[in-house]
Amino acid sequence: MNEKRQFVAKTLHGLEGILASELKAIGAENVEKQRRMVNFTGTTEMLYRANFQVRTATRILLPIYNFKARNEEELYGIAKKFDWTSIMDLSHKFAVDATVNSSVFTHSHYIALKLKDAIADHFRDRFGKRPFVDPKNPHIQIQIHISDQDCTILLDSSGESLHKRGYRLHQDVAPINEVLAAGLILLSGWDGTTPFIDPMCGSGTLLIEAALIAKGMAPGIFRKHFAFENWLNFEKETFEKVFNDESYERDIDPIILGGDISGRAIEIAQSNLKDAGIQKLIQVKKQSIFDFFPPEGPGTVITNPPYGERLKKDQITVFYKQLGDTFKQRYQGYNIWVLSGNSEALKNFGLHASNPTTLFNGPIECKYQSYSIYSGSKKAKYKEG
Numbered sequence: 001m002n003e004k005r006q007f008v009a010k011t012l013h014g015l016e017g018i019l020a021s022e023l024k025a026i027g028a029e030n031v032e033k034q035r036r037m038v039n040f041t042g043t044t045e046m047l048y049r050a051n052f053q054v055r056t057a058t059r060i061l062l063p064i065y066n067f068k069a070r071n072e073e074e075l076y077g078i079a080k081k082f083d084w085t086s087i088m089d090l091s092h093k094f095a096v097d098a099t100v101n102s103s104v105f106t107h108s109h110y111i112a113l114k115l116k117d118a119i120a121d122h123f124r125d126r127f128g129k130r131p132f133v134d135p136k137n138p139h140i141q142i143q144i145h146i147s148d149q150d151c152t153i154l155l156d157s158s159g160e161s162l163h164k165r166g167y168r169l170h171q172d173v174a175p176i177n178e179v180l181a182a183g184l185i186l187l188s189g190w191d192g193t194t195p196f197i198d199p200m201c202g203s204g205t206l207l208i209e210a211a212l213i214a215k216g217m218a219p220g221i222f223r224k225h226f227a228f229e230n231w232l233n234f235e236k237e238t239f240e241k242v243f244n245d246e247s248y249e250r251d252i253d254p255i256i257l258g259g260d261i262s263g264r265a266i267e268i269a270q271s272n273l274k275d276a277g278i279q280k281l282i283q284v285k286k287q288s289i290f291d292f293f294p295p296e297g298p299g300t301v302i303t304n305p306p307y308g309e310r311l312k313k314d315q316i317t318v319f320y321k322q323l324g325d326t327f328k329q330r331y332q333g334y335n336i337w338v339l340s341g342n343s344e345a346l347k348n349f350g351l352h353a354s355n356p357t358t359l360f361n362g363p364i365e366c367k368y369q370s371y372s373i374y375s376g377s378k379k380a381k382y383k384e385g
């Protein structure tokens, strides 16, 4: 359908600007940043593209019904009147989630129950039967957002969060979320033409996302399923067009290198690269960062060092100081981007930080900032200039 509708793309704190740019780049209109989400308008094809191509959205929602309610009974009554047969039929299993920010409505779980009853009773009144609820594997995922008395019902077009790309089957202790990894790379401005290094790569998430970005490969290519494929109005041909569109892929051979001191992490990274079918693009090696020598700059490092939960304070201080010294001595011409949940330890880097951003790695508040390592001293550079 070519009719344009409004959509909501959800994301992680701090990635709203990058997500807005990604949506504009695929042709979304009326792109508007909010807290941890971006509103936009577009056709059904745009909805499919946002799910398939955009790297920094966690899910894409379609608002279907806006109304005001003063209490739970009123909410139930209004929601029951909506024509739910336009969304699903009796064979669909469904689930409801509620997000409530209101002094009137306080229990999100109860709101979700009320909406679930309203949908079930709508069907029972009309057909004498009701569709089943399945919170784990629903065909149709419904959300209700309430702000004071303003209620919005939305359909979740993604299903499982979009950070679950489908390539990562193996994990080490602290893998970074794929959406966050892609966000870090896009925030750094790395364009695939210079070397990319993660010398503490763990399960390899940053390396894989870097390869996908450099080659212009859609993150959705590995996903087996999107919730919109269950919708009554699913347009198979439109989705096939989006799925088979290779126009944004790039024929370049990026240099992407990873290392980790843990042999187990490297084994996991290797099987993840294999799953993603991009093992030829990336080289990983069991190696300490202190034994690693990068190719000549310019280049980009993006890395997520240990935050030191399992180390004594003075050990982590020394570790971060050694990291800073290593970057200063060996990475001339590189931009080093570091995500760390230990901002105290970061102060021991001994390098001037730029572009500080606050991001969250799961529940952990982190600093993400960059360090430019000049080739030669600043003074020499100034003289040359």
Ligand SMILES: C[S@@+](CC[C@H](N)C(=O)[O-])C[C@H]1O[C@@H](n2cnc3c(N)ncnc32)[C@H](O)[C@@H]1O
Binding pocket: 172, 174, 175, 176, 177, 199, 200, 201, 202, 203, 204, 205, 206, 259, 260, 261, 262, 265, 287, 288, 289, 290, 304, 305, 306, 307
């Ligand atoms: C927070 S984890 C990185 C997780 C990674 N970003 C991912 O998505 O899986 C930090 C990693 O640093 C590695 N590490 C610790 N000390 C190291 C060193 N001296 N050299 C290289 N890697 C090191 C750990 O083995 C661990 O895998």
